[in-house]
Amino acid sequence: MKNSKLAVVTAAVLSASLALAGCGGGGGNSANEKDDGSLMKVDVYDDLANYQGVQKGWFAKMVKDKFNIKLNMISPNVAGGGSTLFDTRSAAGNLGDLVITGAGNGRLTKLIKAHLIEDMTPYLKNAKNIKKYKTATDSLNKLSGQSSGVWGVPQSVSTKSPTDPSEGNEPVFGPYIRWDYYRELGYPKFNNLDDFLQVLKQMQDKARAETGDKNVYAFSLFKDWDGNMMNNAKQPTTYFGYDEMGFVLAKADGSDYQSVTQKGGMYEKALQFFNKANQMGLVDPESSTQNYDTMSAKYQQGKILFSFWSYLGPAAYNTTENKAQGKGYMLAPMGDMKIFSYGATPNGGAAIIAVGSKAKNKQRLVNFIDWLYSKEGVYAMAGSVKGMNFDIKDGKPELTDFGKKLQSNKSSKVPAQFGGGSYSDGVSALNFTTELATDIDPDTKEPYDSSMWQSTIDQFSNSALDKDWSEHMDGAKTSMQYLEKADKLMIAPGSSFIQPDESSQISTLRGQVKTEIVNTSWKAVFAKDDNEFNSLMDEMRSKVDGLGFKQVLDVDMKNAKDQNTARVNIKKQFANREKAEGN
Incomplete structure (x- = not known):
């Protein structure tokens, strides 16, 4: 999926940078500091942000009105990626006034030891929202080896059960197809990936015949997000309950763990799927040279028939106008799928x-963080402001006229009283989820996510496209409704497991191995026949074994199994907590 990636910092460089930072010691001021309330420019070091500079628009106005704070985003993702910005600021002893970063790989421990972040405990007297998640902050302490203190508040905290899906109306993973062409074929059933290819071939033939465009393809791929493996090849494995942990594909229920190099394993089957598709003429020949943005433009034009995710094809093409004509991408009903869900x-x-x-x-900053975890803050982080794009009617949330307008145009101009400018430009640049937007507002008994409100579903699931899809998906109004009803979802309990710090030796070996795996994967997808495909895969297995693959695999396999243990434990902990609270 498309996520802002945390800056990758090698253990050696990170340790050196933080050692220098440690020389600067603590700083700032105490809980008894004098704060005159004047406008405060707050530097936010944010590994998740995709924007650098001063926050704009409606979210900026909310923050200024409430706290007289101006957020200045410092984003490694925008500043060239990698660890340079982190290293430079750490060495200077001042990462930022607010810090948003990963807690894993030993980073939180090192940030504390280097005095780059502050214990918030002295400032929490009135922080009822942060205190609400004491178990979460205590869990961070265990991770960082601290016996006390509140050194940060984790993202995506939730009041829901860890066995409830965290997603909204759409799963993170899932096979989405141009439903209009599928409809024209008469809704043929397909039980597995092989059947799926035959349906997609028919869809491609029909689309090309109707449009006269020979550049319509079932699949279009890209390299931007490749990591330990070819990202696109990982996606079909999620349709059968697997997700990645380094070089391991681990099933959500803990029943299976596979190396990505396993002969006949899930990863090889996914590569075979795309290779067969390519041999059938279904893969965009520009796949190996284009980036995500170039590929995404093809979805806007409706030229690609299969989408890995709901935020790709549907987001790009399912406009109000297209849906009214019955055109668009919808979740496909593959017979044997069991989609991985977080x-x-x-x-x-x-x-x-x-x-x-x-x-x-610091007190003002802690108050701001506490507000981010309040109901109003959670709504804001989910993109909603009461009075601007929603109101409460008869105890239930409903979109305002402006909120309805946003359903088809996120760039609509915000009313001046809420800050003006484009709505999309005003969305929180923090790019940080505080409480899950799918959590339930105790007052309305509906989620914070406006797309999940019953009033929204009732109003915006009535297009020709939605109605036709619903009629052929057991009456479901959303993809998640269908998957849950059809028992086609495999939920990985939501633990707070974070990978431990990795040695520099393992990191070095990993870098060499993943280069070989990714490069061979792309060659395998475009192999001219099965013999070439098999030869490439066998050669890749031999090469990575010679590069020390087993040492890295052992680390990843342990992490995958430890993650499952954490998932089992969080289920028990939540059940015990619910029992103790009488729920």
Whole structure:
């Protein structure tokens, strides 16, 4: 999926940078500091942000009105990626006034030891929202080896059960297809990936015949997100309950763990799927040279028939106008799929928000963080402001006229009283989920996510496309409704497991191995026949074994199994907590 990636920092460089930072010691001021309430520019070091500079628009106005704060985003993703920005600021002893970064790989421990972040405990007297998630902050302490303190608040905390899906109306993973061409074929059934290819071939033939465009393809691929493996090849494995942990594909229920190099394994089957598709003429020949943005433009034009994710094809093409004509991407009903789903995370996720040790007016900053975890803050982080794009009527949330307008145009101009400018430009640049938007507002008994409100579903699931899809998906109004009803979802309980620090030796070996795996994967997809495909895969297995693959695989396999243990434990912990609270 498309996520902002945390900056990757090698253990050696990270240790050196933080050692230098440690020389700067703590700083800032105490809980008794004097704060005159004047406008405060807050530097936010944010490994998740995709924007650099001062926050704009409606979210900026909310923050200024409430806290007289101006957020200045410092984003490694925009500043060239990698660890350079982190290293430079750490060495100077001041990462930022607020810090949003990953807690794993030993980073949180090192940030604390280097005095780059502050214990928030002295500022929490009135922080009822942060206190609400004490189990989550306590879990962070265990991760960082601290016996006390509140050193950060994790992302994506939740009041839901870890066995409830964290997603909204759409799963993170899933096979989406141009439903209009599928409809024209008469809704043929397909039970597996091989059947799926035959249906996609028929869809491609029909689309080309109707449009006269020979550049319509079933698949279009890209390399931007390749990591330990070819990202696109990982996606079909998620349709059968698997997700990655380094070089391991681990099933959500803990029943299976596979090396990506396993002969006949899930990863090889996914590569075979795309290779067969290519041999059938279904793969865009520009796949190996284009980037995500170039590929995404083809979805906007409706030229690609299969989408890996709901935020790709549907987001690009399913406009109000297209849906009214019955055109668009919808979840495909593959017979044997059991889609991997991330469970809700009572103890939060892998990233944290923390206060920098050199920051001024720390109490105000903690108050701001506490607000982010309040109901109003959670709505805002989910893109909603009461009075602007929604109101409460008869105790239930409903979109305003402006909110309805946003359903088809996220760039609509925001009313001046809420800050003006484009709505999309005003969305929180923090790119940090505080409480899950799928959590339930206790007052309305509906999720914070406006797309999940019954009123929204009733109003915006009535297009020709939605109605036809629903009629052929057991009456479901959303993809998640269908998957849950059809028992086609496999939920990985939402633990707060974070990979431990990795040695420099393992990191070095990993870099060499993943280069070989990714490069061979692309060659295998475009192999001219089965013999070439098999030869490439056998050669790849031999090469990575010679590069020390087993040492890295052992680390990843242990992490995958430890993650499953954490998932089992969080289920028990949540059940015990619910029992103790009488729920």
